[in-house]
Structures are given as C-alpha cells and as structure tokens.
Amino acid sequence: MIDKYVVRNGKRLRYGYTTGSCAAAASRGGAQMLLTGKPVEEVKISTPKGWDLTLALFDCEVGEGWACCGIKKDGGDDPDATNGLMIYSRISWRQDNKINIEGGIGVGRVTKKGLPVAVGKAAINPVPLQMIEKEVREIIGKERGVDIEIFVPKGEKIAVKTFNPRLGIQGGISILGTSGIVEPMSEEAWKESLSLEVSVAKEEGLDKLIFVPGNYGRDLVKNNYSFQDNYVIKTSNFIGFMLDKAVGYKIKKVLLVGHLGKLVKVAGGIFHTHSKVADGRREILAAYVGLLGASAEEIKSVLNSNTTEEAVTLLQQMKKEEIFPLLAQKITEKARERTAEEIDIGTIIFTMEHGILAICPEGKKLLEEFKE
Structure with a gap:
C-alpha cells in the first residue's frame, strides 16, 4: 500500500500502482525464488516515476526449474476496474541468456492496429515490458535467460469493464502504466x-x-x-x-x-x-x-x-x-x-x-x- 496522497476537489486521494508494476514485482519475486529455491514474502522494485515500491507476494510456488507468485493490484483511490486483481508471473530457466515475456490466461491479445503493441501480441505495453526485464535481469544477471508468463486468472471477466473490447484487445486485461504509479482521478x-x-x-x-x-x-x-x-x-x-x-x-x-x-x-x-x-x-x-x-x-x-x-x-x-x-x-x-x-x-x-x-x-x- 502506497502512503502517498494527492488532493483533488478538496478530497485526499491515495496513489496506487499499475498492472505493469504488479507484473514487474511478481517477476522479480519469481526470479528470486527461481534462483534460491525458496519462497519470498516481499519484493522491492523501482518505478519510472522514481518511487520505490515494497510489495507483498502471494501464492508463492517453487518447482524444478520454475517459480510462480502473484501481486495484488492496488489502484489507490482511483476508480479502477482492475483494483484488487491478482496478477501472476511464472518464470522458468532458458538454455540461452534471453528474457522472453509472454501473456497467459487473462492477459488480452491485440487484434487491431493503432496500439503500442503489435497485432497478435499479448497486451503488455512497452514500459511494463522494460520494467519486467530490468527487475528480472537484476536478479539473474546477464549470463542467464528465462521465460516469463504473466497471467491474470480473473482478467477476462474484468476486461469487459475496460476499454479493451473497444480497442480490439480480446481475452483479458492489458498490462499498463508509463510511470508505474496510479495517480488517482488522473x-x-x-x-x-x-x-x-x-x-x-x-x-x-x-x-x-x-x-x-x-x-x-x-x-x-x-x-x-x-x-x-x-x-x-x-x-x-x-x-x-x-x-x-x-x-x-x-x-x-x-x-x-x-x-x-x-x-x-x-x-x-x-x-x-x-x-x-x-x-x-x-x-x-x-x-x-x-x-x-x-x-x-x-x-x-x-x-x-x-x-x-x-x-x-x-x-x-x-x-x-x-x-x-x-x-x-x-x-x-x-x-x-x-x-x-x-x-x-x-x-x-x-x-x-x-x-x-x-x-x-x-x-x-x-x-x-x-x-x-
């Protein structure tokens, strides 16, 4: 939970964090568990806004060559349809040093041109992709590579309350955010x-x-x-x-x-x-x-x-x-x-x-x- 506020129309409103920050934090947590073989309770990430976030991890699992955990989305006092959603990252080792990021269940697919993501790709915007790679690379180093799957179990149900159907994003929510922080009523x-x-x-x-x-x-x-x-x-x-x-x-x-x-x-x-x-x-x-x-x-x-x-x-x-x-x-x-x-x-x-x-x-x- 972010303890920072902004005043709008005489009301004190709390900041939150984006689905992009959730995906980055879950991926960092997964990378730590993959490396150590042990569950992790919380992770600290940096955001493009310059604020650091310390976020609790949920549903941590560690297997042979893979790990998975989730972050609960907190949009602060913004009227956000994705508030409270669990956003997960499943991470596994690769044979090379590349980081491959994909969207799984509950993450939408782009079907129309005009968006910052190419048609056919998972609706994970460029800044969240950069955040995920940065956080994971800090943990695994330059010599190793991983496959990362971001998934949102309730994402398809929630997506109908967002702009995604109008934008041609099908099957789930988008992983968004240019600053990593949700400014309430922005x-x-x-x-x-x-x-x-x-x-x-x-x-x-x-x-x-x-x-x-x-x-x-x-x-x-x-x-x-x-x-x-x-x-x-x-x-x-x-x-x-x-x-x-x-x-x-x-x-x-x-x-x-x-x-x-x-x-x-x-x-x-x-x-x-x-x-x-x-x-x-x-x-x-x-x-x-x-x-x-x-x-x-x-x-x-x-x-x-x-x-x-x-x-x-x-x-x-x-x-x-x-x-x-x-x-x-x-x-x-x-x-x-x-x-x-x-x-x-x-x-x-x-x-x-x-x-x-x-x-x-x-x-x-x-x-x-x-x-x-």
Missing part, C-alpha cells in the same frame, strides 16, 4: 485511453468519425441511425483534446452528437466541458436568446433556470426555437476554428426530454455520408 490517463480509439479507427482506414461526449449521445446515434459502432467514439468532457487528436491522426470529418447541456459550452468556446472547469450553459443560452430579441424578463428566466431541460422548455414557450439551429451552427464554427478548419465538422444537439433539437447544415451532409 485526467491525463483518461484522455490517453480515449485517444487510443482514434488511433485504432485511423488504422482501420476510417477517416470520418462521430464524437459523443457520453452515453446519451451514443444511445441517440444507436437508436436513431444504423451506423457501425466503430465510427462512434466517446470524448467525455475533453472535446477540444479529442478534436486535436483527430487533427493529429488526419481524420477528415467529425460529426459531433451531444446533449445541449454539454455542447452548448462549445458554442461559447469552452472545450473542456466539466462543470467544475467551466459552466456557462445558462449564460450562453441567455446571450443567444437575447440576440434573437428576447425581453429582459425572458433572458432573466433563462438565467434562473435550474437545468438545460428547463431552459429548453422556456425557450419553446417563448417561441424562440430558432435558437437551436443557431447554436448548432455556432458549435460547428467553434469546433472548426479549434481544428484550424482542417476537419469538416457538423453538429447534432438534443436533450433527453425534447429529443433532437437541431442539426446544422454540415451535420445533415455528414449524416448522409455516414448512411452511405
């Missing part, structure tokens, strides 16, 4: 996971995508249009970041589909849409309804609305429905500005209560293209 880790979907889509030959902030947008696309799932990519609150990634991967066209409560912020130039970063929904709606000639009292009622749904009802009662296509077009314009007009962009906005509110002209063209 935006960077979340964004990196999201951007991998753009990379995979590009490798599949897709040059147009549908970006949805969340499940509501995904459900609307699924229920209203018969588009293939691999076109639809979730952005969460990081709309600007994902548009930047689309430019980087040379995506040509993006259709934004989202709840008005999220996408209206983009109309105001807000590309990180978490309410704790910026929440100008009512102010933006009030500004545009004022542009359409609403009275001071009407503008005030929009500003005082509790939710976006309530604001939409008020706008309909005012007979100001023309605001919705105006907002859809403005969202498109702001997104195109963000991408330096390198991507053709269209927008669909909706609410749960009122359904689709507007589709900008570019959005209508893209809808037809996706239908084709």
Whole structure:
C-alpha cells in the first residue's frame, strides 16, 4: 500500500500502482525464488516515476526449474476496474541468456492496429515490458535467460469493464502504466485511453468519425441511425483534446452528437466541458436568446433556470426555437476554428426530454455520408 496522497476537489486521494508494476514485482519475486529455491514474502522494485515500491507476494510456488507468485493490484483511490486483481508471473530457466515475456490466461491479445503493441501480441505495453526485464535481469544477471508468463486468472471477466473490447484487445486485461504509479482521478490517463480509439479507427482506414461526449449521445446515434459502432467514439468532457487528436491522426470529418447541456459550452468556446472547469450553459443560452430579441424578463428566466431541460422548455414557450439551429451552427464554427478548419465538422444537439433539437447544415451532409 502506497502512503502517498494527492488532493483533488478538496478530497485526499491515495496513489496506487499499475498492472505493469504488479507484473514487474511478481517477476522479480519469481526470479528470486527461481534462483534460491525458496519462497519470498516481499519484493522491492523501482518505478519510472522514481518511487520505490515494497510489495507483498502471494501464492508463492517453487518447482524444478520454475517459480510462480502473484501481486495484488492496488489502484489507490482511483476508480479502477482492475483494483484488487491478482496478477501472476511464472518464470522458468532458458538454455540461452534471453528474457522472453509472454501473456497467459487473462492477459488480452491485440487484434487491431493503432496500439503500442503489435497485432497478435499479448497486451503488455512497452514500459511494463522494460520494467519486467530490468527487475528480472537484476536478479539473474546477464549470463542467464528465462521465460516469463504473466497471467491474470480473473482478467477476462474484468476486461469487459475496460476499454479493451473497444480497442480490439480480446481475452483479458492489458498490462499498463508509463510511470508505474496510479495517480488517482488522473485526467491525463483518461484522455490517453480515449485517444487510443482514434488511433485504432485511423488504422482501420476510417477517416470520418462521430464524437459523443457520453452515453446519451451514443444511445441517440444507436437508436436513431444504423451506423457501425466503430465510427462512434466517446470524448467525455475533453472535446477540444479529442478534436486535436483527430487533427493529429488526419481524420477528415467529425460529426459531433451531444446533449445541449454539454455542447452548448462549445458554442461559447469552452472545450473542456466539466462543470467544475467551466459552466456557462445558462449564460450562453441567455446571450443567444437575447440576440434573437428576447425581453429582459425572458433572458432573466433563462438565467434562473435550474437545468438545460428547463431552459429548453422556456425557450419553446417563448417561441424562440430558432435558437437551436443557431447554436448548432455556432458549435460547428467553434469546433472548426479549434481544428484550424482542417476537419469538416457538423453538429447534432438534443436533450433527453425534447429529443433532437437541431442539426446544422454540415451535420445533415455528414449524416448522409455516414448512411452511405
């Protein structure tokens, strides 16, 4: 257990360690047992972050020419699906001095291009591979070699709760981590996971995508249009970041589909849409309804609305429905500005209560293209 903390949104959150650190620690422990023929209670490893970890070993076994042990994953206070999983390493001698690392049961296999691991290989990322080799080499020296199998008995069951199915990683979890340490509620880790979907889509030959902030947008696309799932990519609150990634991967066209409560912020130039970063929904709606000639009292009622749904009802009662296509077009314009007009962009906005509110002209063209 790591006794280090970070404060986020007023809460004290504990750091954890990655599946990559677990695999490296289990492999070091296995190497020690292989060398001595005796069980080991704990091991100490270094991480790329510069922190040392001392971790307890579980289920230690030693046989003729092999050893096996496990590490219990501790993600700290991060909402991690792999938290508590047992990650094992089985290590055995080779006749040469090479270190061969493979994935066994519960470690996924890569089936799509665009990931840092080649198609057909076990989903053990480059940094964890380096960590495993470093820790084992320190124990066995340069003259000996070993085969290492990383396996996770419950990995296949847990993998369905991760991004792996979307990324084409089948049969288990990934062994991940660039620092060896899990930073609780890390935006960077979340964004990196999201951007991998753009990379995979590009490798599949897709040059147009549908970006949805969340499940509501995904459900609307699924229920209203018969588009293939691999076109639809979730952005969460990081709309600007994902548009930047689309430019980087040379995506040509993006259709934004989202709840008005999220996408209206983009109309105001807000590309990180978490309410704790910026929440100008009512102010933006009030500004545009004022542009359409609403009275001071009407503008005030929009500003005082509790939710976006309530604001939409008020706008309909005012007979100001023309605001919705105006907002859809403005969202498109702001997104195109963000991408330096390198991507053709269209927008669909909706609410749960009122359904689709507007589709900008570019959005209508893209809808037809996706239908084709």
